[in-house]
Amino acid sequence: MFEKILIANRGEIALRILRAAKELGVATVAVHSTADADAMHVKLADESVCIGPPSATDSYLNIPALISACEITGADAVHPGYGFLSENARFAEVLEDHNIAFIGPKPEHIRIMGDKIEAKKTARRLGIPCVPGSDGGITDDDEAMRVANDIGYPVLVKAAAGGGGRGMKVARTQADLSNALSSARQEAKSAFGDDAVYLEKYLEKPRHIEIQVIGDGRGNAVHLGERDCSLQRRHQKVWEEGPSPALNLEQREKIGMTVAKAMQDLKYLGVGTVEFLYENDEFYFIEMNTRIQVEHPVTEMITGIDLVNEQIKVAAGGILPFTQADIKIDGHAIECRVNAEHPTNFRPSPGLITYFHPPGGLGVRVDSAVYQGYRIPPHYDSLVGKLIVHGRNRTECLMRLRRSLDEFVVDGIDTTLPLFRTLVRNQDVLNGDYDIHWLENFLKDSAVSE
Numbered sequence: 001m002f003e004k005i006l007i008a009n010r011g012e013i014a015l016r017i018l019r020a021a022k023e024l025g026v027a028t029v030a031v032h033s034t035a036d037a038d039a040m041h042v043k044l045a046d047e048s049v050c051i052g053p054p055s056a057t058d059s060y061l062n063i064p065a066l067i068s069a070c071e072i073t074g075a076d077a078v079h080p081g082y083g084f085l086s087e088n089a090r091f092a093e094v095l096e097d098h099n100i101a102f103i104g105p106k107p108e109h110i111r112i113m114g115d116k117i118e119a120k121k122t123a124r125r126l127g128i129p130c131v132p133g134s135d136g137g138i139t140d141d142d143e144a145m146r147v148a149n150d151i152g153y154p155v156l157v158k159a160a161a162g163g164g165g166r167g168m169k170v171a172r173t174q175a176d177l178s179n180a181l182s183s184a185r186q187e188a189k190s191a192f193g194d195d196a197v198y199l200e201k202y203l204e205k206p207r208h209i210e211i212q213v214i215g216d217g218r219g220n221a222v223h224l225g226e227r228d229c230s231l232q233r234r235h236q237k238v239w240e241e242g243p244s245p246a247l248n249l250e251q252r253e254k255i256g257m258t259v260a261k262a263m264q265d266l267k268y269l270g271v272g273t274v275e276f277l278y279e280n281d282e283f284y285f286i287e288m289n290t291r292i293q294v295e296h297p298v299t300e301m302i303t304g305i306d307l308v309n310e311q312i313k314v315a316a317g318g319i320l321p322f323t324q325a326d327i328k329i330d331g332h333a334i335e336c337r338v339n340a341e342h343p344t345n346f347r348p349s350p351g352l353i354t355y356f357h358p359p360g361g362l363g364v365r366v367d368s369a370v371y372q373g374y375r376i377p378p379h380y381d382s383l384v385g386k387l388i389v390h391g392r393n394r395t396e397c398l399m400r401l402r403r404s405l406d407e408f409v410v411d412g413i414d415t416t417l418p419l420f421r422t423l424v425r426n427q428d429v430l431n432g433d434y435d436i437h438w439l440e441n442f443l444k445d446s447a448v449s450e
């Protein structure tokens with residue numbers, strides 16, 4: 001096992017990793033920007049190092065500063081969390097060169113999955129079903145037209161380097177296609193410095209369903225069921241739940257086993273998530289995230305497995321301590337991402353938290369790094385915390401979520417708590433009857449009726 005883990009992140013995920021490390025008896029190092037000197041992860045870590053000014057480029061993304069922090073403190077492993085450097089293969093390699101372990105997959109797997117065109121090719125080779133589309137990148141308009149005619153309109157132009165829903169454009173007819181191509185290319189170039197794009201069939205009413213996996217890099221890998229993350233705003237997940245209200249046991253087993261087998265063949269190391277769109281009983285691979293995800297607690301609540309603890313153990317060379325037969329899905333869990341944003345216009349609302357009272361009780365978990373008197377800095381994402389609720393079934397879970405949301409008080413800033421209080425009472429949400437466009441449409445309609 002590692003002796004000292006440096007956590008190259010901030011906010012709730014830094015705290016989450018710190019908790020797992022402490023329970024493993026491993027010492028922890030927090031790093032922080034000057035804007036985060038008062039952050040909870042800094043207060044709770046055994047040691048802390050300031051790695052730069054507020055701008056993430058100069059601090060949390062500053063590889064030389066992170067390596068120096070490891071050397072000063074003698075950390076022998078780095079946990080990157082999510083975002084920042086978590087899917088940066090180069091960072092993993094630089095750490096390796098300095099004899100510091102990267103708590104994450106092998107660099108080659110990060111690289112393949114970071115390029116969506118390569119990822120799709122790999123998925124197809126491993127027997128994972130994909131969205132019909134171009135075999136590789138699209139370089140000219142004529143080729144795009146041929147592919148689009150083949151798969152049928154509407155089509156979606158997507159950035160190979162994509163992330164966060166950027167560089168994505170729909171073309172409903174041939175007349176839209178060349179515009180969609182050039183604007184997707186432009187957006188991809190400015191967001192990722194890479195203008196490679198590809199084409200996919202645009203699915204009209206899919207759900208977003210993703211499979212959690214873990215492997216030990218030696219060919220042992222299992223799936224831990226799915227999460228349904230269809231409730232999204234601007235391609236960002238807002239509410240995640242597991243199991244998906246849309247799947248039955250047989251469908252779950254089938255897609256889960258396909259993914260687990262693919263991860264065994266790949267000799268995948270660490271935790272990961274294989275993301276699908278699901279429409280008319282068919283799964284279509286869209287991407288794989290090679291890191292711990294924001295919504296991982298949903299899976300922890302229904303499997304009883306501490307994913308970060310297991311992630312650290314396999315990174316340290318451990319053999320996966322369970323087989324597929326050991327994984328049991330128990331009850332239902334829902335996560336709400338509570339943001340420091342206005343609940344209807346979503347304007348960011350950083351600032352001083354004057355009062356903070358999280359809910360509690362059986363089956364209720366709040367993963368948050370804020371506290372009363374904490375000032376949310378304006379430089380980073382707007383996550384205040386995640387409320388995760390477990391019940392023996394979906395109905396119990398929804399009732400528990402409703403009462404937990406009613407207990408939750410955050411004063412001093414705007415939060416999206418009122419949005420969740422509305423959602424948890426909405427008939428479509430209660431019925432589990434929603435697709436990836438449901439929330440956007442709901443927000444549009446409620447803005448009109450306000």
Ligand code: ADP
Nearest residue numbers: 162163164165166200201202203208235286436
């Ligand atoms: P990113 O990495 O930018 O988040 P993804 O490929 O994961 O991109 O897609 C993000 C979201 O975009 C999906 O959750 C879904 O809402 C939408 N999307 C992606 N591909 C398609 C498609 N082929 N048809 C319809 N919607 C799609």
